[in-house]
Amino acid sequence: MIQSIRKAANILEFMKEQNREYSVAEISESIEYPPSTTHRILNTLINCGYVAKDERTHLYKLGSGLISLGLSAISNINIQNEASPILKDLSEKTGEDSFLIIRSGNNGIVISKSEGPHPLKIVENFGIEIPLHKGAIRKVILAYQPKEFIEAYMQRDLEPYLENTEIDKVKLMSDLEKIRKNKISVSISEYIQNAVGIGAPVFDYKNEFIASMGIVAPQDRAEETGVDFIQDSIREHAEILSKKLGNYSNMY
Structure with missing residues (x-):
């Protein structure tokens, strides 16, 4: 590894x-580099357009040269490719099948x-569409939809849970609020008997919800x-994927 890079x-x-803007001393202290080394690297980054300096305040900030790099990186991102090794690691850690799910209409x-x-698995296959209010992972998707979408969804005749349990829409709205607050969703036997679902949101570089x-x-x-262990593991891996997609906003 080239240390200067x-x-x-x-x-x-x-x-x-x-x-935001930083002084040389602040950067140097935070990353534990000598001020002289920090100053020299900053000057190099300024010449590349990756850092900008305010000559009046002598403070440094990220430069416009990073914009084109960021846009090029974004265009090369495929969420399924990025998610694959992260899901594999999540499955190894929890011992369970792991999934990445997106919205398709109301499903x-x-x-x-x-x-x-x-060997004993809960079957979730590609291409099967299930309503957003059924199961923890899909509830996460519903929770992060625009207010207008959620209101319209609640006006529909919602397919009941197992054993024809009628949907309590007041409780469902409360569940969605808790999901947004805690960044986690847990459900039991909502569409598969004696099954637990646990899901967390994934955000993109614009800090917008993109998948569960x-x-x-x-x-x-x-x-x-x-x-609790599974919840923490899912949160951790959802955050890793969010960062892979360019999100560093400390959403979790």
Whole structure:
């Protein structure tokens, strides 16, 4: 690894987090580089257009040269490709099949999947569309839709949960609010008997919701593994995917 490039990247990473102006001393102290080294790297980044300096205040900020790089990177991102190794790691960590689901009209549809090691599985296949109010992973999608969409969705005759349980729309709205607040969703036996679903949101570089990531598992096995552990794992991996898509806004 070329250390000077690594140091320059660390400076850019630090400046990206807060998106404001910094002094040399502030940057140097935060990333633990000598001021002389920090100043020299900043001057190089200025020449590349990646950092800009205010000559009046002597403060530094990210430069416009990064815009074209960012746009080029975005155009090369494929969410399924980016999600694949992350879902695989999530399945290895939790021992369960993991899924990436997006909205298709009023339904949610699986676009990427990784299988866990257990032979006994809860079947979730590609291409099968299930209403957004059914199951934790799809509820995440519903929770992050525009207010107008959610209001219109609630006006529909919603397909009941298992055993013809009538949908309590007041409770459903409360569930959606909790999902937005906690960035996690948990459901039990809503469309698969004795199954637990857990999901978390994925955000893109514009800080907009783009997909839902999670697992579906037999209830007894999820409880044995630890629902809190699974929740934390899903949040962690959803955040990793969000960062892969360019989101560094500390949404979790």
